[in-house]
Amino acid sequence: MASATMQALNYLGPYKVRVENVVKPKLEHPDDIVVKVTTAAICGSDLHMYEGRTAAEPGITFGHENMGIVEEMGEGVTLLKKGDRVVMPFNVADGRCRNCEEGLTAFCTGVNPGFAGGAYGYVAMGPYRGGQAQYIRVPYADFNALKLPPGTEHEADFVLLAGWHGVEISGFKSGESIAVFGAGPVGLMAAYSAILRGASFVYVVDRVPERLAAAKKIGCIPIDFTKSDAVDQIIEHNGEMVDRSVDAVGYQAVDPNGSSEKPNIVLENMIRVTRACGGMGIPGLYVPSDPGAPDAATANGMISLSFGKLFEKGLSLGTGQCNVKAYNRYLRDMIIAGKAKPSFVISHEIDLTDAEVAYDKFDKREDGYTKVIIHPNGGFRTGIYDSGL
Ligand SMILES: NC(=O)c1ccc[n+]([C@@H]2O[C@H](COP(=O)([O-])OP(=O)(O)OC[C@H]3O[C@@H](n4cnc5c(N)ncnc54)[C@H](O)[C@@H]3O)[C@@H](O)[C@H]2O)c1
Numbered sequence: 001m002a003s004a005t006m007q008a009l010n011y012l013g014p015y016k017v018r019v020e021n022v023v024k025p026k027l028e029h030p031d032d033i034v035v036k037v038t039t040a041a042i043c044g045s046d047l048h049m050y051e052g053r054t055a056a057e058p059g060i061t062f063g064h065e066n067m068g069i070v071e072e073m074g075e076g077v078t079l080l081k082k083g084d085r086v087v088m089p090f091n092v093a094d095g096r097c098r099n100c101e102e103g104l105t106a107f108c109t110g111v112n113p114g115f116a117g118g119a120y121g122y123v124a125m126g127p128y129r130g131g132q133a134q135y136i137r138v139p140y141a142d143f144n145a146l147k148l149p150p151g152t153e154h155e156a157d158f159v160l161l162a163g164w165h166g167v168e169i170s171g172f173k174s175g176e177s178i179a180v181f182g183a184g185p186v187g188l189m190a191a192y193s194a195i196l197r198g199a200s201f202v203y204v205v206d207r208v209p210e211r212l213a214a215a216k217k218i219g220c221i222p223i224d225f226t227k228s229d230a231v232d233q234i235i236e237h238n239g240e241m242v243d244r245s246v247d248a249v250g251y252q253a254v255d256p257n258g259s260s261e262k263p264n265i266v267l268e269n270m271i272r273v274t275r276a277c278g279g280m281g282i283p284g285l286y287v288p289s290d291p292g293a294p295d296a297a298t299a300n301g302m303i304s305l306s307f308g309k310l311f312e313k314g315l316s317l318g319t320g321q322c323n324v325k326a327y328n329r330y331l332r333d334m335i336i337a338g339k340a341k342p343s344f345v346i347s348h349e350i351d352l353t354d355a356e357v358a359y360d361k362f363d364k365r366e367d368g369y370t371k372v373i374i375h376p377n378g379g380f381r382t383g384i385y386d387s388g389l
């Protein structure tokens with residue numbers, strides 16, 4: 001019998017993605033489930049691959065922010081049942097290695113041989129196909145699938161359960177001030193979580209007007225880095241340096257006139273704007289090899305940094321992928337309780353067939369494209385999203 005097929009968004013090469021028919025995933029292990037994807041988000045991290053700025057090979061199905069309904073279940077799965085609505089961390093983790101045991105699920109050593117960390121649909125992150133597709137296989141499902149209330153309520157909030165990390169790894173404590181660089185979904189989520197956690201002042205730095213407006217709407221102070229030096233603007237408003245800073249931009253940061261990439265500019269700004277003994281959280285992505293880097297050193301992931309200044313100020317820093325599993329249960333409950341509504345970052349809600357256009361527009365940050373969610377099996381609205389915040 002021919003294998004069943006489904007539609008999935010595949011990477012074909014720089015700036016090229018296409019919806020193709022591929023083999024529908026099957027259970028490969030008793031601990032697996034197959035999820036019918038109701039919602040999958042496009043992430044800024046997908047754009048690094050989309051632009052050909054990673055070692056990603058054609059054929060990969062993107063999509064690491066996924067949720068849906070349990071369609072098939074292996075006999076080893078005990079905590080879930082068919083028909084459950086679930087959301088998955090973007091990390092794939094086994095729940096049993098030393099790092100998982102300590103809550104560091106982004107660095108699981110059991111799912112991607114020779115590497116600490118696995119993810120769906122991402123270069124170097126293991127053999128797991130992405131969820132910008134009608135179905136997705138989830139390994140170690142009892143550990144990796146978090147059960148949600150049935151129905152469709154809060155669908156767009158639950159898909160965004162990954163934003164807490166940048167603030168956490170900066171060492172943030174309530175009452176402190178914080179500067180978040182980048183007002184993409186990651187930056188806006190970091191800013192929002194700082195507000196939920198009782199920050200005094202939250203500064204959000206970007207140049208895209210719609211994104212700065214979104215930051216203002218949730219109570220942050222927007223800083224446009226093209227107007228004048230971002231650090232000077234923050235210190236002037238704050239009266240002193242801030243306690244914490246977050247890099248939600250990563251290695252494709254641009255210089256103040258927006259004309260060229262400057263991979264160290266955000267890190268340098270953070271070293272300048274953070275008070276002595278403060279902390280820097282760096283969820284923004286840096287890669288060990290970048291085929292499109294502006295210079296030879298950064299092509300090998302060597303970013304020059306004022307390390308002397310960092311030392312002098314006794315700054316601490318945290319970095320790496322988000323240990324989603326360490327937070328998502330609590331964030332789920334804050335959403336259910338009506339205390340958090342992260343869907344305010346979503347700008348567009350589309351069908352899988354619209355994904356090719358959406359990648360292009362999101363990549364250019366055009367037409368207010370901030371965060372796109374895809375419904376690969378239809379059934380929801382399409383078009384501009386209105387979170388009503
Ligand atoms: N650590 C993790 O687990 C994790 C998870 C998701 C995303 N990421 C990474 O986080 C970063 C942000 O993701 P996103 O989805 O929000 O991406 P995004 O590309 O939508 O947002 C980045 C924003 O940074 C702004 N920017 C560029 N240069 C800047 C500068 N010099 N100063 C201030 N802002 C500047 C851009 O205008 C853009 O709005 C990416 O590098 C992504 O790969 C990390």
Ligand SMILES: [Zn+2]
Nearest residue numbers: 094097100108
């Ligand atoms: Zn593990």
